[in-house]
Amino acid sequence: MSTKEQSDAEDGHITTLHEPVIIPRSEHGISRGQFSPNALKVLYRLKDGGYEAYLVGGCVRDLLLGLQPKDFDVVTNATPEQVKKLFRNCRLIGRRFRLAHIVFGREIIEVATMRGHHESTEPKKGAKCNISQASEHGQLLRDNVYGTIDEDAQRRDFTINALYYSIKDFCIYDYADGVKAIKKRRVELIGDPETRYREDPVRMLRAIRFATKLDMSISPATAKPITQLADLLANIPPARLFEECLKLFLGGKAEANFKALREYGLFKYLFPGLDKILDAKPGGLEERFITQMFVNTDVRINNDKKVTPAFIFAALLWFPLLKRTEELMQREQLPHFEALGAAMNQILSESAQQVAVPKRFTLGARDIWHIHHRFDKRGGQRAYRLSQQPRFKAAYDFMLLLVDSGQEDLKELCDWWTAYLNADVNGQKMMVKSLGGNNRPRRRRNGGSKRRSSNKAADE
Template sequence: MKLNERFSWLNALLSKLPGKTGKTAPQQKPIFTKITRENHSVSRKQISHNALKVIYRLQDGGYEAYLVGGCIRDLLLGKQPKDFDVVTSATPEEARRLFRNSRLIGRRFKLVHVQFGREIIEVATFRAHHSTHNELDQTSSKHAMQAESGRILRDNVYGSIEDDAMRRDFTMNALYYTTRGFAIHDYANGVKDIKARTVRLIGDPTTRYQEDPVRMLRAIRFAAKLDFTIERTTAAPIPDLADLLRDIPSARLFDEVLKLFLGGAAEQTFTMLREYGLFKQLFPMTDALIDQDDGFGLRFITLILKNTDQRIRQNKTVHPAFLFAALLWVPMVHYAHDIRHQGVPPIPAMIQAGLHVIDSQSAHTAIPKRFAIPMREIWELQHRLTVRHGKRTEATLNHPRFRAGYDFLLIREQAGEQLDNLGQWWSQYQQGNEQQRRQMLKMLNPQPRKRRRPSHRRRPSPHSKPSA
């Protein structure tokens, strides 16, 4: 018996149960279009060999299997996907048994990861919309659960490919590629929206955002990354629903922030997040201060994000600690300023302020310790770079975070902060030889004239005998 047949009687029974919770998305009828091989540009040569192996093994096991979502969208746009995801009629447990090199992950959304060296192929089971009833939440929480706000807490109700397409978020992600005939199955006019460069939600936007508020961030991310326009009814509820992000676990929002700002369109993403009132939900301290001090914070973050986009285009790495240090620099400086007014020296004040800001921010987007420590080091280097005398200069130059701290300093100056050409000095110091460096330090710290110590006659000890 096929999976959708196995669960159809259960879903039908549950739909008749009384009770109510938050809204669910209306059951929209799929608009199925089959796009044959000669009418689309996706070729097997562009698809991961390992993803094709997963599909063929699932099919050989008697299950349906398709490539799905973003990888199909990217191939249609002429982009090379980073990941290839597979969807199947097999349950996670059934798929797991087919692959020795796999493991089950997740509780809210159970998946199978099939590992081929460094490449992971993610395999998901066809999902259906969760039930709207409290009885289901109480008696079958292992399948689905929904909060009173409408947010889906667990989502392991299985169904058919048509069900799966309708519970996906955006039309451009409801695309399925089959190796049987090499056609694309389009269930929501996704290809049409891709051609129109439009981000459009499937179903009622308010309800879909209530089910999972992170969809608001995904709408921004796709629009910025792909240079698409968010469709009017999809965009309209976002400002009013932005505060729903407060209910999302901070660890999940940390991952979403990395996706937002490390996708190659950080500057545009930042502009759109502010436009729709989402940035203040992610970084409330920064948002409250960003337009103060003659707009320095806004200029600084904009330059940091431009730099981030440029590095990604050049296939260079961007450390999350550098990104978060920049996004939280303005509130850290303000807190450090307040602490110094209490008589605390600069470095201890910066340390105290950094700990406070990171701890406060972690309530919104968790910051793992492996990033929090280098963040504080980058901040502390901003003061150490101002201290240029003796061995301390070389110690600063040899600091493991020097390059990040130095780049950070240069962008502060580009944003208009007056630092007496400190960045230029460090640029010259790095390029100089040993003699030139000594000369640079001597010019900053001319040797004072040695003062002659006054001679003091040794006083005789009161116990010493007088000389004869």
Template sequence: MVSLKRFTDEVLQSAIETPQPDPEGTMVVAPAVPVGARRIPREEHCLSRRQISSGALQVLNTLHQAGHQAYLVGGSVRDLLLGREPKDYDVATDARPEQVRKLFRRNARLIGRRFILVHVQFGPEIVEVATFRGQGESAEETSERSASGRILADNVYGSLEEDAGRRDFTANALYYNIADRSILDFADGLTDLQAGRLRMIGDPEQRYREDPVRMLRAVRFAAKLGFQMDAAVEAAIAPCRDLLLEVPSARLFEETIKLFLTGHAQSSFDLLRRTGLFAALFPQLDRVLDAADAESARELLRLALEGTDQRVLLGKSVTPAFLFAALLWSALQAQRQHLEAQDKPANVALQQAAAELLEESRGRVAIPRRFALPMREIWDLQPRFTRRGGRRPYALLAHPRFRAAFDFLLLRQQSGEFVDHPELAGLGTWWTEFQEADSEGRKALMEQARREDAAPEAPLGPLPSNGLRRRPRRRRRKPSRLARVPSAADDASGNGTTG
């Protein structure tokens, strides 16, 4: 990668906030205002170049000096005007992707199929550069669409005015002009920002049909920014919800991650439920949550979402595996109980329910294998917390997924899932003490658990919390006198019998 060090002087020079006179003493002339745009001069807005990352500034300056139009656009402009730290920076330009790549050479790579973009990388920072999108009105430049109107391929280039018309929400159609430090507002987006209103550019239903993911984006922006969705934006969701079935399930997973793992999971969930979008993404879980006796399921989900938001706020790591394990746990339990009612063995019912649930999600929100496997481990370990005899607690403690499974157990207990099963109420406390105890303390805890399990009131039937039946203890067979004589290899490896 090319170092930013050689660009330092240029970036510092470009950070000056007022227009500079040229050698003849005249001021820099502001570019002509595009048709339909309102130009907000530098002195009338709060966005400063000093707030923009060095990488984004370098991309803007390089494009501008090469004779191209270059604008900071989208969420970065919106967030800076709201006093927030942008997560990333997007640049819009009239330069074609090949021209952008040529300007930045080894720092740039082309990505995307639906619309080709250029990622320009400076160290850990990636600046996304997009060529102005057009309306595709000519016969040779028509976007490829599905029967429902969804845009499938969109490599149609156009003017700045056309690009603004293709943006989804007014708050995302603000362009910061590197040439004169003004902001171009094509859809009264600054007024909507100040009012805390999320408004669509164009007819909301038509825009949803072009790209159904915009419904999820509406929820995400409203939750993230604390904005009120415009009445037309929300009303158009109901007739378009089923269009999400046309969206690739991998893309829906990515959008779901943005909804739930960026610090506003609880408010996103509330909006998804209110608009009916949660049922479109997780139909089986939505039915469970609507049941009258699902109080503990709703509470578990609330605790998981709030805990996720808290970890994001504190800068701690979050994993989709744990959150999705919590999201789908209640649906898993309902499916497991249904299978057990068909005389499936408890452990078989649990495994089959997990497989069926994940398979069903492939048609909605496809959970990648790298997250699905840890999810299933978290679920599979839950019944093992009730087995506290012999070497089993030590084996569970050594499991690589123990900590996540233990945290999940505490979440279940806190949600009230064990309220009708007093024999399980102290399970989380027992395992907490077992982790902290020394060798003698662990032996005492295991003896205590043995006495509790042997008590007459201990349940012998299926445990509603994990679906496992208590198995009778098997007698160890005495070794036959005709057993083979252990070899030297057995003695060396520790796998053979000893005389």
């Protein structure tokens, strides 16, 4: 289903909140047996401590859709400090909005205090906390404003997330016709879309992700401002955009998210170099390569196989890297190897201004690129030594992907390595021997013992 499809009759409709529709246990079909046992512990301890406690958002939505939630989020009228007093296994995180994480081994139950309105930065008399700060673009920088459940519902981003399950009476409280939106399979913002996007531009990415993840459409009113406000993503910290990229590309819907990001003009604020190349060569090798990379990523994720972000970012930055390498070779007359190294440093540094990829993944991307440029060096022990590199398999898959996308000049080399990897030790030795003199390692000619020369040749 297209992320832009929706009936014309609903165009321009803005969703507002109302008194909650209370759905009793007999009508919604959600059972406590579907919850994480740790989430139940948190809910009951908050309730026994004299506080309100609800499951909220995605976990309620997914259960209504017949899906198993990955996370169970809790909302309460207790402040983070009060939550911490109830749980020894609690840690407080967050600056923009303070949260409590209750840690049960590998599972974390996130507990948020009900949010209030933030029209004023002056503390309200008697309020638990009322600290709010916005940028000149309307983006919320600090948002520690606590309130009631009614106010919290108004602060939720999408109607399908303004759903609360009460541990007290086992009812669902629906503040924005979220159940109706689920039945219509529609993603829509609560309130004026432009205002909500300005408060937090990441909501534009979330709208796309929910639409593809849940096989829903984005309502016209929610979709309309996205292209116009896409440049607000430039105000988001690069580290936060990296986390959003992981959600977009490692959730099993990477291909659909990539196409939607391009459709709405958001991709260029994440990967501007690649976006320009794709615009200049529609349907070319570059677009086929990126699309097929995301298709393969989705297949692996949906088959419960691992995908390293290093491979994804190596692919996303590959063609900008080649372009920069060529520019450096022509402009500064650098040899290819030096130009490649300088281009890697520049491309990764520039990319970090938009999406801050952690060093452990950029190092992995570098390894994939370096190995790829050594695939034609196969003489002596080189082929064997290269095949033992930790990132060799990723680099080999990278080359296969380029060939499958239409890079014909790599096909013969790719076929050789495929045969080499499928051969036994004797077969591999014969393959290397049959390459002839062009791939034999050079021996030292500047003196030194025969043993040192022999070792040098083996190392190459």
